[in-house]
Amino acid sequence: MSGQRVDAVRNRRRVLEAAFDEHARHGAALGMQDVARRAGVGIGTVYRHFPSRDALIEAIAHPFFERGLLLAQSVREEVAEEDRFAAFARGFARVLADHGVEGHCTWDAPAAEPVRAELRTLISGFVEAGKRKRTLRRDLTAEDAFALLWTIAALVEAADEPIWQRHLDLVLDSLRGKPPRNLLAPAIDRAQWDRFVRSTRGSWAE
Amino acid sequence: MSGQRVDAVRNRRRVLEAAFDEHARHGAALGMQDVARRAGVGIGTVYRHFPSRDALIEAIAHPFFERGLLLAQSVREEVAEEDRFAAFARGFARVLADHGVEGHCTWDAPAAEPVRAELRTLISGFVEAGKRKRTLRRDLTAEDAFALLWTIAALVEAADEPIWQRHLDLVLDSLRGKPPRNLLAPAIDRAQWDRFVRSTRGSWAE
Amino acid sequence: MSGQRVDAVRNRRRVLEAAFDEHARHGAALGMQDVARRAGVGIGTVYRHFPSRDALIEAIAHPFFERGLLLAQSVREEVAEEDRFAAFARGFARVLADHGVEGHCTWDAPAAEPVRAELRTLISGFVEAGKRKRTLRRDLTAEDAFALLWTIAALVEAADEPIWQRHLDLVLDSLRGKPPRNLLAPAIDRAQWDRFVRSTRGSWAE
Amino acid sequence: MSGQRVDAVRNRRRVLEAAFDEHARHGAALGMQDVARRAGVGIGTVYRHFPSRDALIEAIAHPFFERGLLLAQSVREEVAEEDRFAAFARGFARVLADHGVEGHCTWDAPAAEPVRAELRTLISGFVEAGKRKRTLRRDLTAEDAFALLWTIAALVEAADEPIWQRHLDLVLDSLRGKPPRNLLAPAIDRAQWDRFVRSTRGSWAE
DNA sequence: CATGAATGAGTTTTCATTCAT
DNA sequence: GATGAATGAAAACTCATTCAT
Numbered sequence: 001m002s003g004q005r006v007d008a009v010r011n012r013r014r015v016l017e018a019a020f021d022e023h024a025r026h027g028a029a030l031g032m033q034d035v036a037r038r039a040g041v042g043i044g045t046v047y048r049h050f051p052s053r054d055a056l057i058e059a060i061a062h063p064f065f066e067r068g069l070l071l072a073q074s075v076r077e078e079v080a081e082e083d084r085f086a087a088f089a090r091g092f093a094r095v096l097a098d099h100g101v102e103g104h105c106t107w108d109a110p111a112a113e114p115v116r117a118e119l120r121t122l123i124s125g126f127v128e129a130g131k132r133k134r135t136l137r138r139d140l141t142a143e144d145a146f147a148l149l150w151t152i153a154a155l156v157e158a159a160d161e162p163i164w165q166r167h168l169d170l171v172l173d174s175l176r177g178k179p180p181r182n183l184l185a186p187a188i189d190r191a192q193w194d195r196f197v198r199s200t201r202g203s204w205a206e
Numbered sequence: 207m208s209g210q211r212v213d214a215v216r217n218r219r220r221v222l223e224a225a226f227d228e229h230a231r232h233g234a235a236l237g238m239q240d241v242a243r244r245a246g247v248g249i250g251t252v253y254r255h256f257p258s259r260d261a262l263i264e265a266i267a268h269p270f271f272e273r274g275l276l277l278a279q280s281v282r283e284e285v286a287e288e289d290r291f292a293a294f295a296r297g298f299a300r301v302l303a304d305h306g307v308e309g310h311c312t313w314d315a316p317a318a319e320p321v322r323a324e325l326r327t328l329i330s331g332f333v334e335a336g337k338r339k340r341t342l343r344r345d346l347t348a349e350d351a352f353a354l355l356w357t358i359a360a361l362v363e364a365a366d367e368p369i370w371q372r373h374l375d376l377v378l379d380s381l382r383g384k385p386p387r388n389l390l391a392p393a394i395d396r397a398q399w400d401r402f403v404r405s406t407r408g409s410w411a412e
Numbered sequence: 413m414s415g416q417r418v419d420a421v422r423n424r425r426r427v428l429e430a431a432f433d434e435h436a437r438h439g440a441a442l443g444m445q446d447v448a449r450r451a452g453v454g455i456g457t458v459y460r461h462f463p464s465r466d467a468l469i470e471a472i473a474h475p476f477f478e479r480g481l482l483l484a485q486s487v488r489e490e491v492a493e494e495d496r497f498a499a500f501a502r503g504f505a506r507v508l509a510d511h512g513v514e515g516h517c518t519w520d521a522p523a524a525e526p527v528r529a530e531l532r533t534l535i536s537g538f539v540e541a542g543k544r545k546r547t548l549r550r551d552l553t554a555e556d557a558f559a560l561l562w563t564i565a566a567l568v569e570a571a572d573e574p575i576w577q578r579h580l581d582l583v584l585d586s587l588r589g590k591p592p593r594n595l596l597a598p599a600i601d602r603a604q605w606d607r608f609v610r611s612t613r614g615s616w617a618e
Numbered sequence: 619m620s621g622q623r624v625d626a627v628r629n630r631r632r633v634l635e636a637a638f639d640e641h642a643r644h645g646a647a648l649g650m651q652d653v654a655r656r657a658g659v660g661i662g663t664v665y666r667h668f669p670s671r672d673a674l675i676e677a678i679a680h681p682f683f684e685r686g687l688l689l690a691q692s693v694r695e696e697v698a699e700e701d702r703f704a705a706f707a708r709g710f711a712r713v714l715a716d717h718g719v720e721g722h723c724t725w726d727a728p729a730a731e732p733v734r735a736e737l738r739t740l741i742s743g744f745v746e747a748g749k750r751k752r753t754l755r756r757d758l759t760a761e762d763a764f765a766l767l768w769t770i771a772a773l774v775e776a777a778d779e780p781i782w783q784r785h786l787d788l789v790l791d792s793l794r795g796k797p798p799r800n801l802l803a804p805a806i807d808r809a810q811w812d813r814f815v816r817s818t819r820g821s822w823a824e
Numbered sequence: 825c826a827t828g829a830a831t832g833a834g835t836t837t838t839c840a841t842t843c844a845t
Numbered sequence: 846g847a848t849g850a851a852t853g854a855a856a857a858c859t860c861a862t863t864c865a866t
Contacts, residue, residue, distance in 0.1 A: 551798055553806065559781060567765065579762070582755075604761070
């Protein structure tokens, strides 16, 4: 009986990992059959653990929020007030990239409400701290920061790391409301950008 | 003979409008049957005017590029060098918003290559001019500008006008690389932002 | 009024010719739209002259019978009794090949009953004459001859001329019921045959 | 686990049988929906067992080749050299008739290449043996034999047994290149032939 | 619990036929 | 009479979901 439990738990994890991979590859259009195959289980097993496609996708999104929250907490613990927002933004992009998940789609998963509320509080704190320390423009609001994170998420999902790193550098530096500093990330050249544009084509011409 | 043409033209417009709406609602995954139903015509009529799903989507995307190009040209004619990039970015957002189209999806329609090439040249010119006139950070590259426009497009598609207007104001002002000026667009309040997050839910939980 | 008649008659012929070509190319699966396009008329015009697809195909088959009958009559007039059957069989194959028509399909067009009856009588006569003159086996019946013509039709439709010419030579010579004479048509080599088999593939794997 | 297999196997057979019937009735133009309906299963089940229309048709054709090969092999083992070709031709017609399949359509199924190659070798052997033993005209080539079998296949598909039996008798006897022997199969009478012609009508006027 | 066969509504696309102009 | 736009019933195929074993 508890032996079976062990199997069930292991299967659940397998399915979730497989769903994760498939989601990274095919986005929200992932196929249940494909998930089952990749997990090495029957499709019935997928449905036992996640009663519908949507439930599965929500489950995929969940750890993303956890890591986001963890990130925010560790930023609060370990980063000086003046750098918290930038640190979080960079870490957030990294989480998104590592997840390979359609971030701004899962960002709003219904089940994530509590986590999201806490995240919001933390991020608001980062913004306030930055403004106090004059490392963020004084007129920046928490909502401005959210919108910014949202656009960054969209870019991270779609583009390769050099592109979003550069964008992040540029935008974060600009938001200081002071004369530019040297940007660390190298500029994107024309070929890189073209490759990106071409790569997005698949999304609808498939 | 030309009498029926009138009907055909009207039907074509109906189909295109319906496709437009469906595209706004369901993105590139729009259904041909749905388009036909919304247009109030048989599915055969949809196929008469647009021989395939891709052709229809391309037709949706096309006017967007035309307007984008027109915009860029008129910006070059009528706006002072120092303000061209900002003017274009604002106009671009407006075009996107008016279209109600998944801009960063159709941005790369195969048929749009020539238009896109010309747009690129024009925008590059705006960036150079802005840098020369010191209304854009000196380290800003054309590719930085493209990435920025890309993220703006993503936001415009998804969010209501107050949100993207504010974001635009903030980012464009910040990119000057100088101390902040007063932003014209009002800050977004918490309720507005929450409404936005909630609204995006549909995109995948549908 | 009679001016229009002229137009109508010309259109009818055009449609029929187009239908003919299309039938040669695509067999009984010809498309009405294609016929109209090839004829250079609207599809409505096709339907004015032939009220349905089947009616059109029947109309295609008709001249085939006429030519078949003409052939049989001229064979009776101009060929010595002992050679009539062979002459007809060869001419029949030629008509079929020239028509490029699915002969054993149109062979039985409902409208062709009277023509077919007359043909039957003529062919029966050829068989009788051949047997009398000892150029056909004595036990050959009219029905045997029909069956033979049927199989020849099937081969002519499907295979290239060298193949059916050879087959015709071989079978007609054999039917004499006497020791073989030299066959005029060259033997088919392996490559030719393979090409034929490969070509038939399209019929169902299309 | 293996319990369901029983059902699956039964369903597979049902589908195959239904496909068989439909193929006999409508040829290679059989409809998947019709097959499903006749089999009493959902269309998904048809696709589970045969992933495409072509796969299904190939599955129909396959046993035909197996039986053809088996036949050729047993002919080689058990029939005297002088009679092998005739024996094979008769057996081949029987296989075709039993299958009720469009033989000269499936004859060239892509998957059957190896089987076909072996068949070709065997049949060539029969022809050579027949010529050596003077039971086949000396000028008969393997390709002649193939063409002959092809025409026989066409007739067997279309006509009733008495008709093709008689045709077979007649042609095989004639191919000996010697004076006729008594044919075993009875001659076809006019009524039988007319019935055949009428029956073929459906093929295109359907 | 796990399995995977079965289901059938839904997708895109084609094409014979009708009918308003 | 001629036109060709409109129609919608198929067709082949997919895939989320159910359920018997």
